[in-house]
Amino acid sequence: MEHTLDLTHTWVGWGVLIIFVLGYILIATEEKWDMNKAKPALFIGTFSFMLIGVYYYVNSLDISPLHHQLKELIEEIAEIFFFLFVAMTYIESLIERGVFDALRYRLISRGYSYKKLFWITGSLAFWISPVADNLTTALILSTVLYTIDKTRTNFLVPGAINIVVAANAGGAWSPFGDITTLMAWTAGKGEIIDFLALFPASFLGWFLTAWLLGLFVPKGEPHFDVLTTPKGEIKKGGKVVIFLGFFTIFIAVFGHIVMHYPAMWGMMFGLSLLQLYAYYHKRKHKEQFNVFINMAKVENDTLLFFFGILSAVGALSFLGWLVYVVNLYDIVGDTVANIGVGFVSAIIDNVPVMAAILKADPQMGPDQWMLVTLTAGIGGSLISFGSAAGVGVMGRMRGIYTFNSHMKYGWAVLAGYVLSCAIWYVQFEMLGLY
Known part of the structure; x- marks a missing residue:
């Protein structure tokens, strides 16, 4: 059933908008108030629909x-919620198996400087996210x-910041590297070759940001003493968990593209494989490996924030506020409006913004x-969130x-954002290379 009522200029429309703005301010100033961002986010999200329900009841609609x-909305949230949950569970399992400690030891034992480590992690984020999706890549x-x-x-x-920018830029030129690119691809707005044509704009925009950020990275190397620094070693089963993690991402992407399943379904299947392997590992090696304990370490505040x-x-979308985003196209033209979408998506969230544009x-x-x-x-x-x-x-990296x-x-x-848009203009509009 299609919702056609425009409630933006009713008391509930203005009320929800004001609540959103106040909640957004609390989220942005969480350090000042010492309030976790999940608390105001969860309140404004749930209370907004409570108010809408009251409005419908009072007016007998x-x-x-x-x-x-x-x-x-529940379906949309569930897809992201469970996707995140599984990704975080795998990361906690990798931490428990000592995978990241081993990687850390390898990196610092080779004498890499802070600047080199900065570029290594950023580069990996850019090249992994087109395959593994930007969220999982950034978390790892x-x-x-x-x-x-x-x-x-x-x-x-x-x-x-380098990792976040690189993961988002890397996901932008892959049809399944980000939720928004996936939405545009499945809606038939471009072929795979069209998305790949975004590579120059994505790469050079990230590279400029990384170069500017690199100017502020300190010189020197992380402290390393072969006698005092613990030698990180991967525990038994750690390499199997790594394989299962990549296999889970593959299944999630494959299932979504080929069978049109929600990506979280493949992730949950991967979680079941991890659970079964943990049981097998415990029986064979007589060693405690409890995935439920790792689940308990997942950042629930991040999930509740989402x-x-x-x-x-x-x-806001139900009340009609997001329609004003689409109206930009009639006012300022396609190019300016599409560039403005980037700023709007930073404030609101790119998924509903892209959904509103695709719907219009x-x-x-x-x-x-x-x-x-x-x-x-x-x-x-x-913006960070x-x-x-x-x-x-x-x-x-809380705090x-x-x-x-x-x-x-x-x-x-x-x-970097401005450079990406400029490169797109030269490549697509002036040279027609796509």
Whole structure:
């Protein structure tokens, strides 16, 4: 059932918008108030729909459209929620098996400088995310970064931003590297070759941001003493968990593309494989390997933040506020509007913004659809919680990678965003190379 009521200028429309803005301010200033971002996000998301329900009841409106919206929203949230949950469980299992400690030892024992480690983690994020998706990639590499040195914030913050930007940029030129690119691809807005044509804009935009951030990375190397530094070794079964992790990502992508399953279904199947292997490992090696214990270590605040923020955006969409985003096309034209989508997606969330644009279906050529795919994908990097990758890293590096620490270097991210858009214009509009 299609929802057609425009409730933006009713008391519930303005009320939900004000609640969203106030909640957004609390999320952005979580350090000042010492309040975890999940708390205001969960409140504004759930309370917004409670208010909408009251409005429908008071005005004796047909409640069916609201029920339909909630069911669709629950499905959307569940896909992301369980995808995140499995990815985090695998990461905690890898930590428990000593995989990241072993990787850390290898990196610092070779005498790599902070700057080289900065470039290694960023480069890996860019090249892995087109295959493994930006969220999983950012979670894994931020964990690697954090295990290298947990105290040098002047290394960790630029490194975390670099990973987030690289993961989002890497996902933008792959049809299944990001949720928004996947949405555009499955909607038939471009062929695989069209998405691959975004590589120059994605790569050079990230490279400029990384180069600017690299100027602030300290010189020297992480402390390493062969006698005092614990030699990280992968425990029994650790390599099997690594294989299962990559296999789980493959199954999730394969199932989504070939059988059109939600990506979380493949992830949950991968979780079942991990559980079965843990049971086999315990029986064979008589060693404790309990996946449920690893689940308990998952950052639940990150999961609840996603639930809240997607619910809040869903409420804004239901009331009609996201229509104004689409109206940009009639006012300023396709190119300017699509570039502006990047800034909007950083504030609101790229998934519902892209969904709103696809639903409105403005008449655009493949070049413009590739631009909005690019900007929606990399625009989330402009703010720390503007993308799934950023939210994941905030949870992984709590108290270090925050809204404020990200915005300190926001100008570097903006420079890369502008360059990506400029390269798109030269390549697609001036040269027609796509």
